[in-house]
Amino acid sequence: MTLIEVIVLALIQGITEFLPISSSGHLILPSALFGWTNQGLAFDVAVHLGSLLAVMIYFRQEIIRMLVAWSGSVVGGGQSQDSRLAWWVILATIPAVIAGFAGKAFIETYARSALVIGITTILFGLLLWYADVKARQHKGLYELTWKSALFVGLAQALALIPGTSRSGITMTAGLMMGLDRESAARFSFLLSIPTILGAGLLLTLDLLESADPVDWQAMFYGALFSFFAAYACIKLFLAWIGRIGMLPFVIYRLILGAVLLAFVFL
Template identity: 70%
Template sequence: MTLFEIIILAIIQGLTEFLPISSSAHLILPSAVLGWHNQGLAYDVAVHVGSLLAVMIYFRNDISRLTVAWFKHGLSKQQSTDSKLAWWVVLASIPAIIIGFLLKDFIEVYGRSALVIATTTIVFGLLLWYADRKATLAKNITQITWKNALFIGIAQAIAVIPGTSRSGITMTAGLMLGLDRESAARFSFLLSIPVILGAGLLATVDLLQSPDPVQWLELLLGAAFSFVCAYACIYLFLAWISRIGMLPFVIYRLILGSLLLLYVFF
């Protein structure tokens, strides 16, 4: 890849991983629409590592608190609020890990077309708009139950289809359950940690089995730019989401999906 492609793809990954607009769709589009060379497995791993580091550093206090609470109360009858939340993150991660593992090859073959991305971008964008409009915003993250967590986790599993947006579908599910916007976003971001980690480990295994040479400078640059953009994105999104709502992202998804449909059919 050229330096320009390395930087642009890393910025795309960093910005779109946590916004409800689908990072997988945006990473596929440059090769599908602009004719760029596929960035390759190693680069995908690198930019996901950058995003993972960003979310883990941003939520380092939450991760530490939940981890300590789980070891202290997680296996006891007297669960604390934090130990319960730690369990709900684990529970909600299971469906996506299972479905992602089972359907990985199928999605690679049949799910990465511009038509699929256009369709899911529009459909799940409209669903996000509906959920945000009808949301009661009555519950915070500490009021999530195991049933809520499982529902969000099943929704997250749908995001194996490119264009759906993992963060978008989990926030949609959270809003449908009555969570306020910031709580829906925070739980979505916490859920991203095991999912990105799992996807990264699977990709790393594939990478180790690949005979292709590794361009380490490309990987370091990609990870660095992805980290910076992802961290800024998380910070700004949580600061603004309660005020701006989901409508700007819905409008963006509808425009993007419509342009993709024009590209496919015309």
């Protein structure tokens, strides 16, 4: 990989990991437009690490409060808003773990095509628009119930289908459960921490079993640019989403899906 390829792909991964616009749909474009080769396992590990560090640093205060409260609840110290939120994150992570082990091989074999990604990018974009327009959006993050958290977790499992967008489908589900836009986004970002960590660990295990050489320079710059892109994305998204709504991202998804389908049929 050239340095330009590393920077472009790291920025794409860092930005699209947290915006509701589908990272897989974007990562197909460089290879389709410029003929770039697959970036490899080592680079995937690096950009996942960068994204994970970004979200953990941004939410560091919330994470510390949740960990302390959750630990207290485990040893019989009673429940609090933060301990319940930690339990809901754990609960919402379980469906994706189960679906990942059950469907990973099938999806990697049959669903990683431009046709599938183009269709899902459009369909789940329209679902995001529907949820943003029709949902009541009257609940804050701490008003989330275990049933709502589980619903978001079940929705997250759908993100195994390329083009769905993990952040997009979890925000859609959060809105459907009555969360306001910022709360739906915050829960989606908190939920991304165990999800990205698990995906990164699986990629690391695959990397350790691989005989491919590791480009340490590409890994370093991939993690670095992914970190800065992801951190800026989280900060700006949370600052703006209450005012701009989801429509700009829906329109963008429709355009992206149409471009991908054009590559397939034209």
